[in-house]
Amino acid sequence: MMKKLAVGSLVTALSLVTIPAAQAVTLDPHAVPARTQITVRHDSGATVSTANSHESRPALSLSKLYLGYWVLKYGAPADKARVEHMIRVSDDNVATDLDRRYPQAIPSIIHEFGLRETHYTGYWGTTTTSTEDVARFTSRIQHDPVATPIRTGMATAAPVAADGYRQDFGTSRIPGVIGTKFGWSDNRRIHASVSTAPGFTVAANTYGDAATHTADVTRAVHNAPGAIPGGSSEAIGARIEHDLHLQGPARQAVRDATRTAANYERQACASANRALAQVTPMRVCN
Template structure:
């Protein structure tokens, strides 16, 4: 039984970090106005030829600012991060940027974001979609970053300044959370989203609808289940969430092993039903 569980956990871990069969793929090059980058949970990265080009970071720089505050800021300021991301609050970002002027630069250095620069203020900073996608991929399962991820997952339909947050990579069918960015005159737009096994970012010298159309025309995202496995409402066809798997494992593994499993497998990672249903439910 121990050997079986060890093998099962190894298989689950491999599944949890590998891109799924339905993972987004860059099917064609976007127009030159748009750059796209995709980073899979395995670390594999792909993108358009211009994915490393430094462009206005827009409100995507709030991701960098927020991460520094969550690690190093005062508790009262940490509590501001989730809504800064959810509503893309400029006033909060400006307050945190003034209080912690080193924040964005240090995050750029700590995460090796080689195509990003702090411009003296969050709104003047530059980054590339390859940097943004790698950064979100790096923090996605970091407990410290939970307010950022939750803010992306629950992004408000309308931002604090009245701009709609409903375009770009958020329109991919498997997208689970998004940070949006736009220029004051709305002629530059960027988005970064995470989904099962991937992070994708896109920046467009154009409108929000241009960002959406270029993403949709360049990226394939067609969820597909496992043959012979029935679909379950609310999850990807043929998959269960990691939370259900961990619930079943609690009855079967020692307490210390269970604690490791809790840390390794995110609640929302898709696990093939074949691996979940082979385990008995706890009584």
């Protein structure tokens, strides 16, 4: 009964969601030490980065985004069903198994998305990438239906990962973000994160511990989120689905309602931007 009520509540909640405003995010590259690289990519395609953002560094668990997307697009149904969990808890065992089953996955994504600074070594865990590539890829899949499990996993990232490490650092601390993928080396000496928010994507990588990574990011990246009473429809749907452990028809009803609301958001956003274009180049949303 509670789950049925929750599904009904979701439909009501989604009707109250406002269009996420384009947010006033800024990056001061000069405030970032050489140990850290950061890229902020706006939905318009405009990018602000540190000078070292094209360095190919250890991708850590951010490579699971590349792997997961390929599996969702081309993999077997049973393997597609594992991707959301892999992203949410950063499960290395799932990643290793999928990487072994589909060794062509990451190389294919590198080619498909033109990730020139990403290099697959034959194993997901030693793949290298840049914040430029991570931000570009993550931004491009934000409205791709294929990537819904990835977005859901990022929006409901577990506080503690499968290996016991806390997922609460880096770009996730920027106000307004709605989803994050975290990465860390086995010796905890390298950390990375990528987050999405209405209007932008931000990626960072640090040769240092989690606290250093977070400090470098929050010192240089500033955001003034617009009023978003309920958050985006996808964020609301992902949170309800995860918190109530919905399955079967209830889960599908939530996803259908979420998809419908997201389409309305995009249509309203486009209409608002077209109207504004007659008097100003400003965009109210993306």
